[in-house]
Every structure is written in structure tokens, then in C-alpha cells.
Amino acid sequence: MNNAILNxxxxxxxxxxxxxxxxxxxxxxxxxxxxxxxxxxxxxIAQETFIRAWQAREQFDPERAxxxxxxxxIARRLAIxxxxxxxxxxxxASKHDGSDGDYPDExxxxxxxxxxxxQLQRRLYQALQxxxxxxxxxxxxxxLKELEYSAIxxxxxxxxxxxxxxxxxxxxxxxxxxxxGEAHE
Amino acid sequence: MYQIKPRHPLMAALMSTILPGFGQLYNGTVNxxxxxxxxxxxxVIPLVLWVALYLPTQLTLPLLILTIIINVCIWLYGIIDAxxxxxxxxxxxPKNWQIPGVYLMxxxxxxxxxxxxxxxxIRSNQVESFYIPxxxxxxxxxxxxxxxxxxxxxxxxxxxxxKRGDIAIFxxxxxxxxxxxxxxxxxxxxxxxxxxxxxxxxxxxxxxxDTQQRDNMNIINEKTDNAQYQVQxxxxxxxxxxxxxVPNGEAFVLGDNRSNSNDSRFFGTVPLRDxxxxxxxxxxxxxxxxxxxxxxxxVLK
Amino acid sequence: MxxxxxxxxxxxxxxxxxxxxxxxxxxxxxxxxxxxKIDALPETHSSQPTWWQWLALVGGxxxxxxxxxxxxxxxxxxxxxx
Numbered sequence: 001m002n003n004a005i006l007n008x009x010x011x012x013x014x015x016x017x018x019x020x021x022x023x024x025x026x027x028x029x030x031x032x033x034x035x036x037x038x039x040x041x042x043x044x045i046a047q048e049t050f051i052r053a054w055q056a057r058e059q060f061d062p063e064r065a066x067x068x069x070x071x072x073x074i075a076r077r078l079a080i081x082x083x084x085x086x087x088x089x090x091x092x093a094s095k096h097d098g099s100d101g102d103y104p105d106e107x108x109x110x111x112x113x114x115x116x117x118x119q120l121q122r123r124l125y126q127a128l129q130x131x132x133x134x135x136x137x138x139x140x141x142x143x144l145k146e147l148e149y150s151a152i153x154x155x156x157x158x159x160x161x162x163x164x165x166x167x168x169x170x171x172x173x174x175x176x177x178x179x180x181g182e183a184h185e
Numbered sequence: 186m187y188q189i190k191p192r193h194p195l196m197a198a199l200m201s202t203i204l205p206g207f208g209q210l211y212n213g214t215v216n217x218x219x220x221x222x223x224x225x226x227x228x229v230i231p232l233v234l235w236v237a238l239y240l241p242t243q244l245t246l247p248l249l250i251l252t253i254i255i256n257v258c259i260w261l262y263g264i265i266d267a268x269x270x271x272x273x274x275x276x277x278x279p280k281n282w283q284i285p286g287v288y289l290m291x292x293x294x295x296x297x298x299x300x301x302x303x304x305x306x307i308r309s310n311q312v313e314s315f316y317i318p319x320x321x322x323x324x325x326x327x328x329x330x331x332x333x334x335x336x337x338x339x340x341x342x343x344x345x346x347x348k349r350g351d352i353a354i355f356x357x358x359x360x361x362x363x364x365x366x367x368x369x370x371x372x373x374x375x376x377x378x379x380x381x382x383x384x385x386x387x388x389x390x391x392x393x394x395d396t397q398q399r400d401n402m403n404i405i406n407e408k409t410d411n412a413q414y415q416v417q418x419x420x421x422x423x424x425x426x427x428x429x430x431v432p433n434g435e436a437f438v439l440g441d442n443r444s445n446s447n448d449s450r451f452f453g454t455v456p457l458r459d460x461x462x463x464x465x466x467x468x469x470x471x472x473x474x475x476x477x478x479x480x481x482x483x484v485l486k
Numbered sequence: 487m488x489x490x491x492x493x494x495x496x497x498x499x500x501x502x503x504x505x506x507x508x509x510x511x512x513x514x515x516x517x518x519x520x521x522x523k524i525d526a527l528p529e530t531h532s533s534q535p536t537w538w539q540w541l542a543l544v545g546g547x548x549x550x551x552x553x554x555x556x557x558x559x560x561x562x563x564x565x566x567x568x
Contacts, residue, residue, distance in 0.1 A: 014521065021517045033509030042510035050520045055527070059191055059275035120495075121507050143504050171500060179494045194537045197501045199543055203550040226557060234561065248559055285539075292546060300553045304560040308567075315567035331564055354567055366567040447568075 004061045017057070021050050024071055027144050031072065034140035035079045036128040041066040045082060049075040069151045072144075076137050076155055083133040135170045142167055190279050192271035201267040204295055205260055208267025210288070213280055221263040222295070226303050229255050234311040238337050238344050242465045242484045245312070245333055249468075301336075310336050313462060315354060315366065321440035321447065322366060324404070324415055325352070327442075329472030330480060334462035345463055347372065347436065349386065350412025352485055354462035355438070355455050366464060367438035367448050368414070371431045373457070378428035379450075381417045384439070385428070412486055419444035426450060436460060 001023060001157035008016040028049065052074050053060075060070055128136060134156070141152045142163075153160040192212050201208030205225040209218030230252050237248040317330040326332070334354050337344040347353065349369055357363040371377045371386050378384075382403060385390045391407040398404070403418045422444040431437050435454035440446025449455065470480035495503075513519075556563070 014524065017524070018517055018521050021520050025512045025516055029510045029512045030508050033511075034504070034507075037510065039510050043513055043516075046516070047520055047523060051523055051527070054524050056191065056275050096564065120503065121509075124503060125509060139504070167567060175495060175497065175500050178500070193535050196539070196543070199547070203547040204554070230557070230560065253558055261555075292550070296546075296550055296553050300557050302493050303555075304557045304563075307557075307560040308563065312561040314564045316564045318566060320566050321568070333561065334567075357568065364565060364567040453514070 001067050003062050006060070006067060008089050010060060012057070017054055020053075020067070020071075024068070024146075027068075027146050028071070028075055031075060031140045031144060032079060033131075034128065034143060035083070035136050036104065036125065036131075037079060037082065041082060042106075045078045048078055052078075065154075066151060068146045069154055072141065072147065072151075073155050076141075078131050078138060083136075087133075122185075123178055124174075127174050130177050131170065132172065135166070138163070138166055139170050190277060191347070192274040192277050194268045194271040195416060197267035198264050201262075201263040204247055204292060207288075207292065207295075208263065208271070210291060211283070211451065212267060212270045212274065213277065213283065214244075214270060214424070217266065221259060221266075221458070223452070225259045225263070226299060229259065230307055231303065231311065237259035238311065238335060243482070245466045246307035246468050246482050249312070281468040308336070310340075312336060313354075314468070315462075317366065318376050319337065320445060321442050322352070322368070322381060323445075325368075325441045325485065326366070326467075327470065327472065327477070328469050328475045329468035329470055329477075332464050332485065335465045336462045338463045339343070339457065339460050346458065347460060348410050348412075350409035350414070352464040353436075353438070353460050354464065355436075356459035356461070357452070358455055358459070359452050364461075365438075367440050367446070368412075369436050369460070370409075370439050370449075373431050373435060375431045375434045376428055377426070379426040380421065380426070381425075395476045414441065414486065416441045416443050424450070434458070 001020065005016050005019060009020060025046065028046050029042055032045055035042075037045065049071065053071055056074075128139075131139070138152065138156055141147055141155060147155075149163050150160055153163050156163070158166070161175065197208040197211050199208070200211050201221075203221075206218035206220075206222030209215070209221060212218075233248055233252050233255075237245050240248075298332050312333050313336055315332055315334055317326050317328060317332070320328050335345060338353075339347045347369060349372060351369045352366060352434070353369050354364055354366050357365045369392075370384060376385075376387050382396075382405060384407065386409070391409055392405055392411070393408040394406045396405050398420070401420050403420055405416050405418065407414055407416055431454055434457050436457050437449045437454050439448045439450070462483050466485060467480050467483040470477040470483075
């Protein structure tokens with residue numbers, strides 16, 4: 001996003017802002033999906049993220065921050081709030097049946113390779129639910145092409161060095177959850 | 186969804202400048218605002234003074250200077266905290282109560298009640314400062330001295346009761362808009378007489394030691410219950426007072442500058458309920474342009 | 487069904503899986519929806535404090551500072567004692 005567009009956004013240019021939405025909607029949904037949020041909730045939060053970004057457009061300073069960092073900071077706060085809100089209502093027990101979010105509808109009959117793939121994806125989705133919200137967020141941000149590790153560190157408010165080590169630990173945790181899950185089938 | 190109205194750092198900082206804790210109210214951090222306000226008003230001076238009044242008198246001046254430093258620090262902390270918090274609040278949503286009327290009410294309550302109330306409390310019940318415009322208490326107090334008086338004196342549940350020898354602040358019986366400062370010589374029921382530049386209380390002379398002579402004056406040491414001090418008489422002052430009994434509820438007071446003092450010899454005994462403070466420590470001394478540095482911090486006995 | 491060779495997932499496989507999977511999709515016309523919502527927003531209040539707020543601050547501030555100073559120096563405030 002070049003500075004010309006960002007400055008027009010700050011001045012209240014809506015068409016310029018819609019370009020921002022188009023640019024970032026895909027990565028944003030990617031992030032929210034990996035946070036383990038359902039489609040419906042992801043849509044709500046994505047919408048809210050852009051609305052709040054619009055409302056706070058005057059506070060964004062292109063000199064001091066990247067638009068992507070700023071946008072994902074907003075999204076992260078909303079997503080984590082939502083996860084915490086849900087966690088307070090559900091008991092811990094619901095973690096394993098994946099009821100924190102409806103898994104996206106499975107496609108109809110598929111060739112068996114793809115069927116395995118989507119079963120794996122379902123298990124991945126459930127394994128994500130077992131992660132702490134902060135860890136989910138870090139993982140989800142890491143898989144965005146848009147963000148460097150330094151930007152991720154800023155969004156998560158942790159040192160850059162910690163990003164890599166935590167990511168490693170999170171992936172290991174995911175891996176062992178996935179591998180353990182296999183035994184139950 | 187509620188309206189986003191980010192907090193303006195300068196507004197927050199200025200609000201905390203004019204009233205500690207006010208900027209925190211604006212930022213929505215009410216608890217911190219209350220903490221800052223209470224620390225600034227109730228904790229620093231009143232609490233420190235309660236402690237100071239129990240401690241030796243020499244510590245009154247340094248402790249009071251300390252309260253100024255602490256107050257300034259709390260005030261600055263409030264301003265900086267208000268600024269920093271406001272700066273970080275780009276997505277702030279004002280709470281329901283954050284309307285001009287509430288700010289006005291809080292401001293007025295603080296300015297019309299709390300702050301003047303606490304100031305008044307401190308002066309009436311703890312410590313008040315007095316300026317000495319006359320020479321009537323020489324050589325103990327000089328013109329241009331400014332001193333702290335302990336106001337926790339001669340009142341129910343107060344720290345100190347009236348003793349003979351105290352340098353006391355009292356309301357001038359002949360003009361109740363004026364405060365006077367003299368030494369308490371005798372209390373209700375005491376028999377008092379003055380003869381040959383000596384004071385007799387209940388038959389005993391207060392004089393101790395020899396008379397010194399200086400210029401045209403006699404310098405005499407006197408000693409009472411728990412005070413020792415010097416007084417001065419003109420060499421040729423022969424005025425005497427016949428023995429009388431101090432009435433109930435009254436005190437007999439004299440200025441240390443015996444020949445040059447408007448005191449109980451002239452305006453009679455002073456009702457004890459008008460005795461409001463006990464002079465404790467000089468914190469300033471300047472006369473005709475000259476600072477008398479030795480007297481800064483001088484403890485009065 | 488027991489596929490032995492897929493019992494465990496490796497780091498690389500997990501990495502690929504995470505990269506390729508997207509759990510939430512961008513709905514049709516999402517961008518139009520967002521812009522419609524934004525158009526429907528009520529007028530935002532100016533984020534700057536108004537002139538009368540500054541005036542009140544300054545007007546109330548001067549006596550306020552005097553009161554504050556009065557409190558800090560309450561014990562130092564000099565009365566006369568003849």
C-alpha cells in the first residue's frame with residue numbers, strides 16, 4: 001500500500017479505503033481462520049476490524065507503522081477478546097469435541113486422497129483449539145505472507161528473538177496433538 | 186458499536202496538571218485517578234504531619250520540605266501517566282458517565298470542598314505558620330521570624346496540653362481578629378506576683394542563675410515546668426504586680442521582652458479556649474533585608 | 487482404516503498443511519458489505535477537543551492551580567502573630 005493511498009484514507013477517502021479492504025481481506029480471513037474461529041465469527045470480526053480501522057484512520061501514522069501491522073493489531077485484539085469471551089462460557093471439557101467453532105462444511109464425495117486431506121485438516125482445526133489464544137495468534141500471523149517476524153513481534157508485543165522459539169514450540173505442540181489424536185481413531 | 190473517541194494526550198495532561206487524578210478520569214482509569222488524588226491530598230501532608238507531630242521538633246521543617254517534594258512528584262507522575270495513557274488509546278470508547286457535567290461536578294467538588302477543606306484542616310488542627318511583627322518576645326523571637334506552630338494543642342484528643350513555659354499562639358482578648366504570641370507563665374489557680382524583675386508563681390521565683398547586663402538591659406534566665414529561656418528587662422524597670430490568683434479557665438501570659446510587651450499585665454489573663462497553638466520551630470528569619478540564617482530551623486523551647 | 491505410513495505427521499508436512507489450509511473464506515461481495523456499513527456509520531465526532539473545552543480548562547485551571555498550591559503549602563501559609 002503506497003503512502004499516497006494511505007494519506008487519502010486518512011483524509012477520509014472511502015474509495016481509497018475500499019482498496020485497502022480488497023488488499024487485506026484474504027490475509028485477514030486466513031488469519032482469523034487459523035485462529036480457530038468459525039466462518040460466521042470470522043466474517044463478523046473481519047468486518048469489525050475494517051470498520052474500526054476506518055474510524056481510527058486519523059490515528060494511523062505511515063511514518064511510524066506499517067498499515068498491515070496496525071490492521072492485524074486491531075484484528076488480533078478482537079479475535080482474542082472473542083476467544084476469551086467464549087472460553088468463559090464453555091467449560092474446558094468442550095475443547096476436544098471442537099465445538100468452539102463449527103468446522104467449515106466438508107465438501108461432498110471426494111477422491112480418497114482429498115478425503116484424507118480434509119480429514120487431516122479437520123484434525124488440524126481441532127488441534128488448533130487446544131492451543132492458547134496467544135499461541136494461535138502467533139502461529140496464524142506467521143503464516144501470512146504479508147508479515148515479517150519483526151512485524152509479528154510488534155503485534156504480539158514480544159521480542160523478535162522469542163517469535164522463532166515460540167513458533168517452534170507451538171508447531172511441536174500441534175504436531176504431538178495431531179499425532180496423539182491418531183491413536184484414538 | 187460505540188463511537189471511538191481517542192483520548193487527546195494534551196487534554197489529559199493538562200487536566201491532571203490542574204487537578205491531580207483528573208486526567209486519569211478523562212482516560213477512564215478511574216481507580217488510578219482516585220489513587221493519585223488521595224495520595225496527593227490525604228496521604229502526603231496530613232499523614233506526614235501526624236507522624237511529624239510525634240517526632241522531635243527539629244524534624245518538622247525537613248519533613249514539611251519532604252512533603253513538598255513528594256507532592257510535586259505525585260503531581261508530575263499524574264501528568265505523565267495521563268499523557269502516556271491517552272497516547273495509547275487510539276481505540277478508546279468513552280464510558281457512559283464521561284460527559285461534561287460529570288467532569289464539572291468532580292472539579293467543583295474538589296475545588297470547593299475537598300481541597301480547601303483539607304488545607305483548612307491542616308492549618309487548624311496540625312500545623313500553621315506565623316509571622317512575628319513585634320519585638321515583644323525578644324530575645325527568643327525576633328521581628329521578621331516566621332515559625333511553625335503545632336495546632337494539635339490544648340484541645341480534646343490532641344497531642345499536647347498547655348504547660349507553663351510554652352510559647353503559645355492565642356486570640357487577643359481586646360481584638361479577636363488578631364493573633365498574639367506570648368509565653369504562658371501561669372495556669373488556672375496559680376498565685377502570681379512580679380517583684381524586682383522576678384516572676385513568682387505559687388511562691389517560687391522563676392529566676393535561675395545570675396542577672397547579666399548588656400547595653401541598658403538586664404538579661405535574666407528563667408526556668409519553669411519544662412522550659413528554660415532568657416528574658417530581658419530595661420535596667421530601670423521597677424514595675425511590680427501584686428499577688429493574685431489566676432482565675433479558672435484562664436492563663437497568665439508575658440512577653441519575654443518584659444519591658445516592651447503588651448501582655449497579661451495590661452490586657453489581663455487570656456481564656457484558655459483562645460489558646461490555639463504552640464510555637465515549635467522557626468523556618469524563616471529576615472529583617473531589613475538581612476537573612477538570619479542561623480535561625481532557620483531553630484527549635485523553640 | 488489404518489494407514490501406517492500416515493500415522494505420524496512430520497514438521498515439513500505440518501508446515502505445508504498450515505500454509506495450504508485456509509479455514510475461513512472471504513464471502514462474496516465482502517468488500518461491498520464493509521463499505522456499506524461504513525457509509526451507514528453516524529458522523530464521527532471530531533477527535534480534537536473543542537475550543538470551549540480548552541477555554542474551560544484554562545479558565546478553571548488558574549484558580550485550580552492556586553488551590554493546589556494552597557494545599558501543598560497549607561502549613562507554610564503565614565498568618566500574623568503580634
